[in-house]
Amino acid sequence: MQSQIPFTEQDEMYMARAIELAKKGRFTTTPNPNVGCVLVKNNQIIGEGFHQLAGQGHAEVNALAVAGERAKGATAYVTLEPCSHYGRTPPCAEGLKAAGVVKVIAAMVDTNPQVAGKGLKILSDAGVEVAYGLLEQQARALNLGFFKRMEHGLPYVTCKMAASVDGKTALKNGQSKWITGPAARQDVQLQRAQSCAILTGADTVMVDDAKLNVRQSELPQSLPTDLPLRQPVRVIIDSRNRLTPELALFKIESEVIIFTTKVDKSKQWPHFVRHIEVPALDEKVSLNAVLETLAQLQFNNVFLEAGATLAGKMTELKLIDEYLFYIAPKLMGCDAKSLVNFAPLTDMKNTVNLTFKECVNIGDDIRITATTHVPNT
Amino acid sequence: MQSQIPFTEQDEMYMARAIELAKKGRFTTTPNPNVGCVLVKNNQIIGEGFHQLAGQGHAEVNALAVAGERAKGATAYVTLEPCSHYGRTPPCAEGLKAAGVVKVIAAMVDTNPQVAGKGLKILSDAGVEVAYGLLEQQARALNLGFFKRMEHGLPYVTCKMAASVDGKTALKNGQSKWITGPAARQDVQLQRAQSCAILTGADTVMVDDAKLNVRQSELPQSLPTDLPLRQPVRVIIDSRNRLTPELALFKIESEVIIFTTKVDKSKQWPHFVRHIEVPALDEKVSLNAVLETLAQLQFNNVFLEAGATLAGKMTELKLIDEYLFYIAPKLMGCDAKSLVNFAPLTDMKNTVNLTFKECVNIGDDIRITATTHVPNT
Numbered sequence: 001m002q003s004q005i006p007f008t009e010q011d012e013m014y015m016a017r018a019i020e021l022a023k024k025g026r027f028t029t030t031p032n033p034n035v036g037c038v039l040v041k042n043n044q045i046i047g048e049g050f051h052q053l054a055g056q057g058h059a060e061v062n063a064l065a066v067a068g069e070r071a072k073g074a075t076a077y078v079t080l081e082p083c084s085h086y087g088r089t090p091p092c093a094e095g096l097k098a099a100g101v102v103k104v105i106a107a108m109v110d111t112n113p114q115v116a117g118k119g120l121k122i123l124s125d126a127g128v129e130v131a132y133g134l135l136e137q138q139a140r141a142l143n144l145g146f147f148k149r150m151e152h153g154l155p156y157v158t159c160k161m162a163a164s165v166d167g168k169t170a171l172k173n174g175q176s177k178w179i180t181g182p183a184a185r186q187d188v189q190l191q192r193a194q195s196c197a198i199l200t201g202a203d204t205v206m207v208d209d210a211k212l213n214v215r216q217s218e219l220p221q222s223l224p225t226d227l228p229l230r231q232p233v234r235v236i237i238d239s240r241n242r243l244t245p246e247l248a249l250f251k252i253e254s255e256v257i258i259f260t261t262k263v264d265k266s267k268q269w270p271h272f273v274r275h276i277e278v279p280a281l282d283e284k285v286s287l288n289a290v291l292e293t294l295a296q297l298q299f300n301n302v303f304l305e306a307g308a309t310l311a312g313k314m315t316e317l318k319l320i321d322e323y324l325f326y327i328a329p330k331l332m333g334c335d336a337k338s339l340v341n342f343a344p345l346t347d348m349k350n351t352v353n354l355t356f357k358e359c360v361n362i363g364d365d366i367r368i369t370a371t372t373h374v375p376n377t
Numbered sequence: 378m379q380s381q382i383p384f385t386e387q388d389e390m391y392m393a394r395a396i397e398l399a400k401k402g403r404f405t406t407t408p409n410p411n412v413g414c415v416l417v418k419n420n421q422i423i424g425e426g427f428h429q430l431a432g433q434g435h436a437e438v439n440a441l442a443v444a445g446e447r448a449k450g451a452t453a454y455v456t457l458e459p460c461s462h463y464g465r466t467p468p469c470a471e472g473l474k475a476a477g478v479v480k481v482i483a484a485m486v487d488t489n490p491q492v493a494g495k496g497l498k499i500l501s502d503a504g505v506e507v508a509y510g511l512l513e514q515q516a517r518a519l520n521l522g523f524f525k526r527m528e529h530g531l532p533y534v535t536c537k538m539a540a541s542v543d544g545k546t547a548l549k550n551g552q553s554k555w556i557t558g559p560a561a562r563q564d565v566q567l568q569r570a571q572s573c574a575i576l577t578g579a580d581t582v583m584v585d586d587a588k589l590n591v592r593q594s595e596l597p598q599s600l601p602t603d604l605p606l607r608q609p610v611r612v613i614i615d616s617r618n619r620l621t622p623e624l625a626l627f628k629i630e631s632e633v634i635i636f637t638t639k640v641d642k643s644k645q646w647p648h649f650v651r652h653i654e655v656p657a658l659d660e661k662v663s664l665n666a667v668l669e670t671l672a673q674l675q676f677n678n679v680f681l682e683a684g685a686t687l688a689g690k691m692t693e694l695k696l697i698d699e700y701l702f703y704i705a706p707k708l709m710g711c712d713a714k715s716l717v718n719f720a721p722l723t724d725m726k727n728t729v730n731l732t733f734k735e736c737v738n739i740g741d742d743i744r745i746t747a748t749t750h751v752p753n754t
Binding site for chain 1: 555711
């Protein structure tokens with residue numbers, strides 16, 4: 001297999017196009033990754049495609065279908081190494097080979113252990129010129145959740161928080177409607193629609209009587225997908241079996257997983273509710289076990305919408321990859337409730353260090369994206 | 378006096394230049410406003426200037442000095458209505474008239490009651506064509522402090538706060554070094570250097586043993602001024618006379634004003650320390666009285682660097698015009714100390730509403746500028 005070679009400006013342009021295509025799948029491909037493919041011959045795009053739904057054609061297959069016979073002699077730009085294994089569809093590496101593609105440039109090698117270079121090897125062994133490492137960082141960013149699961153056996157967890165600029169999420173009496181404005185709440189709906197699961201605690205469900213679903217009416221008018229949006233699975237941690245089927249959440253017919261330490265069989269649940277028992281830690285559900293289970297169930301991206309206690313525990317356990325802080329132009333005062341609750345610190349050396357990635361205006365509010373990763377990893 | 382007339386692109390370009398010039402004075406002109414002036418004849422700049430130091434030449438005088446005889450027949454672009462009164466220097470309106478300037482475009486009418494249209498009237502009465510209202514908003518932004526004092530008899534108060542992204546300023550044990558990084562601290566020095574006064578409470582001075590001065594070594598290498606920086610006057614509220622001359626603040630030989638309800642004459646203070654008695658409210662210094670006094674002393678811009686209590690009181694009394702939040706990519710937890718302390722709220726309707734003006738990266742931190750003003754005023 002050929003290692004990285006110098007890429008041209010043309011190469012970069014086509015790969016950037018493939019990345020744009022891949023993004024179109026971000027509401028629908030789970031548990032598969034988002035992938036885009038562009039086929040080029042004589043400096044012309046002769047076919048392009050992206051992966052839309054698991055079980056349906058991969059990006060390469062869709063692009064080849066457009067190109068037809070013309071694919072012979074073409075170069076394929078793919079945002080991820082073509083797959084080498086028989087899943088619900090045949091391996092794409094074989095498809096590209098069979099179509100007579102002469103060169104394949106992959107943005108990155110797939111870290112899925114089922115692929116991991118094997119796709120490129122199939123091509124290389126067949127005499128197809130292969131290269132990889134073009135716009136790798138952008139390609140990786142398409143599938144943070146998929147790669148986290150492949151590489152660490154855990155989902156990528158994004159913790160969403162809405163607060164006043166003095167870091168308060170509710171008044172002392174519990175009032176919190178509304179801290180952020182309609183544009184921020186719309187943005188949260190968009191984030192939910194891109195997530196495999198919404199994770200929260202029983203408290204949040206009970207106190208807010210939250211539905212935690214994606215509501216078409218609250219989404220932006222124009223979405224970058226024509227496919228029906230999926231409803232993320234609503235995952236609730238209920239160590240002490242406090243949830244009851246009467247809550248608003250259970251009136252929405254869409255999958256729910258309840259993690260508990262011991263299922264209480266006395267309650268009657270709707271058919272779409274599933275209980276999973278996981279080991280207890282200090283009489284509470286082990287959060288590590290919850291996330292490992294979610295990864296085994298092929299959840300790539302988990303959107304955590306929790307109160308200060310669960311968010312604090314997840315922070316302490318280093319289970320959060322990214323925070324989205326929706327900050328409103330308001331002051332609520334010392335007396336109001338704080339964002340994250342974890343064991344008191346006694347030394348500034350022990351603060352939880354993040355990296356600010358982005359800060360954008362969302363209506364009258366701002367949204368700060370921060371990761372728990374150190375830069376360049 | 379002629380009212381607003383249509384301005385050309387050329388006009389706007391010259392006024393934009395005058396505004397850039399005015400900014401050069403922002404470290405030095407207090408208590409005077411920042412003003413820039415550009416003289417143009419035959420579509421060429423024949424002289425430009427800005428106000429540098431109170432008591433020295435105004436912008437128009439400096440520009441006329443450059444232009445000399447050529448000023449005859451020129452158009453003057455000034456960021457503020459030329460003055461009409463004899464202060465430490467003669468009126469600029471007379472100077473422009475005497476130099477034979479034929480047209481004066483002012484970005485805005487001066488709201489200083491000593492001027493308030495009289496400058497433009499002198500010119501108009503002498504047959505000089507006058508117009509105003511070009512880039513007025515930008516011109517106004519040059520002198521928020523000066524206009525606040527002229528229009529409301531109060532200084533423009535900027536409240537600086539440094540916090541973690543969860544809104545915490547110190548650990549429970551008081552540790553707070555350092556929340557923000559060196560770039561943010563350098564930016565604070567730059568803000569101090571542009572302020573007439575730093576305002577704080579005795580607590581902050583005593584707990585941090587803060588010097589509250591501008592330190593050349595901590596400023597950015599290149600500053601937009603060649604003039605020696607002024608030291609803002611350090612203003613401390615000490616209702617209960619708890620300050621002592623041994624504190625680090627009093628080792629820096631630079632003006633200090635201490636506001637108290639009753640001066641304690643038992644302590645020996647350095648010559649640069651001055652006490653001012655103001656009326657008490659609930660046994661504490663009246664903050665309204667403090668700010669009115671500072672305005673009478675010709676302070677335009679007050680930089681508030683206070684703890685949660687004083688910042689909270691100032692917030693409640695609506696004495697703050699602008700907040701600068703330096704937000705660090707850290708979480709410190711619920712247990713740590715919050716940003717602003719004011720009387721507990723019981724209804725979300727009563728949160729303190731701000732308007733986000735800007736959000737920029739400062740090193741690893743971000744700086745959010747928020748005003749207490751409603752948009753478009």
